Amino acid sequence: MSAANGQIKARFKLGYSAFSLDVDLDLPGQGITGLFGDSGSGKTSCLRCVAGLEQADAGLLVVNGECWQDSSRGIFLPTHKRPIGYVFQDANLFAHLSVEANLQYGLKRIAKAQREVPLAQAVELLGIGHLLSRMPAKLSGGERQRVAIARALLTSPKLLLMDEPLAALDLKRKAEVLPYLERLHLELRIPILYVSHAPDEVARLADHLVVLQDGRVASSGPLKESLLNANLPFMHDDDAQSVVDGVVKHYDSEYQLLHIQLENSPVMLQITHAPLASASAVRVKLKARDISLSLSRAEDSSVLNLLPATVAGWVMLEDQAQVLVTLTVGSQQILARITRYSFNLLGIQLHQQVWAQIKSVSLLANQ
Numbered sequence: 001m002s003a004a005n006g007q008i009k010a011r012f013k014l015g016y017s018a019f020s021l022d023v024d025l026d027l028p029g030q031g032i033t034g035l036f037g038d039s040g041s042g043k044t045s046c047l048r049c050v051a052g053l054e055q056a057d058a059g060l061l062v063v064n065g066e067c068w069q070d071s072s073r074g075i076f077l078p079t080h081k082r083p084i085g086y087v088f089q090d091a092n093l094f095a096h097l098s099v100e101a102n103l104q105y106g107l108k109r110i111a112k113a114q115r116e117v118p119l120a121q122a123v124e125l126l127g128i129g130h131l132l133s134r135m136p137a138k139l140s141g142g143e144r145q146r147v148a149i150a151r152a153l154l155t156s157p158k159l160l161l162m163d164e165p166l167a168a169l170d171l172k173r174k175a176e177v178l179p180y181l182e183r184l185h186l187e188l189r190i191p192i193l194y195v196s197h198a199p200d201e202v203a204r205l206a207d208h209l210v211v212l213q214d215g216r217v218a219s220s221g222p223l224k225e226s227l228l229n230a231n232l233p234f235m236h237d238d239d240a241q242s243v244v245d246g247v248v249k250h251y252d253s254e255y256q257l258l259h260i261q262l263e264n265s266p267v268m269l270q271i272t273h274a275p276l277a278s279a280s281a282v283r284v285k286l287k288a289r290d291i292s293l294s295l296s297r298a299e300d301s302s303v304l305n306l307l308p309a310t311v312a313g314w315v316m317l318e319d320q321a322q323v324l325v326t327l328t329v330g331s332q333q334i335l336a337r338i339t340r341y342s343f344n345l346l347g348i349q350l351h352q353q354v355w356a357q358i359k360s361v362s363l364l365a366n367q
Contacts, residue, residue, distance in 0.1 A: 006030065008063050008159070008191065012049040012056040021045045021056070021215040027208060029064040032185050032192045034206030034223070036199070042215040043195045047161050050193060051086055052079040063159050064191070085152030085160045085190075089167045091144035093136040099147050100132040106154035116156040117188070125187060126150040126180050142173035146180055153188070160184075160192045166201060174201075181205055199239045203227065203285055204364040228333055230315040230324050235335075240288040240324060242334040243364065248280040257304075258363070260284065265330025270304045271361045283364045288324060290360040291336035295346060297355050305358035309334075311348055316340070323348075327356055 006029040014021040021042045027033050035043045048054040050061060052068070055076060061069040068077045093102050107119055123129050126146040136144060145165055152160060165181075166174045178201070184192070185205065196202050202209060202223075209226040211219040219229050227242050229235065246260040246269065253275070260269045260282060269284060276282070297306055309327040316323055323343040325336045336356060346354070 006064060008033075009060060010046070010050060011058070011060040012046065013058040014045065014049060014054060014056040019045075019215055021049070023212070023215075023217050025210060025217065025220060027193075027210070027220075028191070030189055030191050031207035032194050032205050033208040033210060034202035035193060035195045035210050035212060036197065036202050037212035037218075038197060040214075041212040043197075043212055044163055045215070046212065047163055047193060047195055050159070051084055051161055052077060052082050066158070083156070083158040085155050085157035087145070087148050087152050087160070087162045087165045089164050091136070091141075091148035093144055093147060093151075095136050097136075098132065099128065099134050099136070099139070102136070102147060103132075103151050103154055106151035110154070110156050114156060115154075117153045119154060122150040122153045125153070125183055140173060140176075141169050142176040145169065145173075145177055149180070149184070153184075153190075157190060160190050162192060162194045164195050164197070166196075166198070178204065199234060199241065200285070200364075203241060203243050204283070224332070228326060228335065230326075235324065236317050238287075238289060240335055240337060242286050242288070244284050244286065244329070244332045244334060246282055246284060248276045248278055248282060250278065251275045262330045262332060265332070267307055267330040269307075269358075269361055271363055273363055285362040285364045286334050286358060287360065287362075288335040288337035290358060291327075291334065292357045292359070293325065293336055293338055293342070293346060293348070294355045294357055298357065301357070303357045303359055305356075305361060307356045307358065309354050309356040311350055311352045311354060313350065314343070314348065327354070329356060 008027040008029055010025045012021055012023050023046055035046060037043050049056050059069045059071045067075055068082055069075055126149055128146050128150060131143055166177060194205060206223045209223045211232055219226050219232055224243055245263040248258055249261045250259040256272055258271045258273045258276060307329050309329045312326040312328045312333060314323050314325040321340055322337055323340050327334050327336055
């Protein structure tokens with residue numbers, strides 16, 4: 001079996017005493033694929049199989065046309081022969097080497113003729129030029145992770161694996177590193193498998209989302225579509241959210257408001273934010289709990305974002321007290337979580353025209 005160029009085919013069956021992994025995935029060969037799930041869902045086990053650190057009882061791995069594993073044909077490339085970069089929770093820098101020497105270690109693993117990511121590019125992408133002479137002990141957690149990512153890039157990988165790279169960082173350090181991860185996404189063509197249990201990270205970074213549960217694939221698909229899947233476990237708690245794409249149209253400096261036009265739609269959002277250049281592409285997060293519904297447009301309201309919407313469907317949540325409603329706004333879809341009482345009071349029906357009252361909007365990424 002083979003996979004066409006531009007695709008990652010990963011099939012692994014691996015049994016442990018108390019856990020088994022059984023996944024069959026067709027993933028895009030570029031961009032960021034998020035592997036999401038609770039602890040023990042199989043995310044790291046899947047990533048270790050891709051890296052060759054675990055040899056599945058039955059396995060197939062084809063990365064953009066190159067077969068790295070096929071148990072039916074006796075093919076198994078060991079980890080050191082797989083052109084991967086691997087970034088762990090812990091940066092794992094060599095404590096006795098300076099930042100520059102750590103980077104040179106990654107660069108020297110690849111023959112000069114095969115180097116596709118120059119040292120200067122990796123340093124600039126991760127913003128670590130001012131750190132080159134420092135020792136790892138003198139770096140913050142966020143700085144260490146940025147150096148670790150740069151070192152992985154300098155091996156010129158054909159696939160970059162990131163195993164919860166921000167999990168050990170506090171919120172401030174996470175905020176420091178995330179913009180650099182977005183730059184990798186925008187400026188490099190290296191496909192990335194990104195493991196996380198944090199919905200906001202995945203929503204901000206991923207193009208494609210794989211949700212694992214008990215070692216099995218609960219869902220796999222484009223991010224925006226996957227986040228609308230009401231059957232996923234996290235959709236029944238406070239993490240239920242949707243993302244929409246838009247373009248910055250205007251910035252109101254007096255009120256510090258960004259005016260964002262939703263993609264392929266005249267609908268506008270207003271977000272309190274620092275200035276962004278006009279025509280900048282952005283990704284916006286909308287939490288389902290922060291959206292209420294009305295049959296008519298409220299004329300006197302402190303809610304800035306009152307959007308015309310069409311009911312596209314709904315699902316009753318497990319507690320039977322709340323309903324998750326899917327709405328079409330312009331050409332995109334969002335989720336609203338309302339009480340079953342309100343659902344019945346409004347007489348919600350399929351294709352009904354309503355107003356979505358959005359209490360809070362978060363800018364996830366400037367793309």
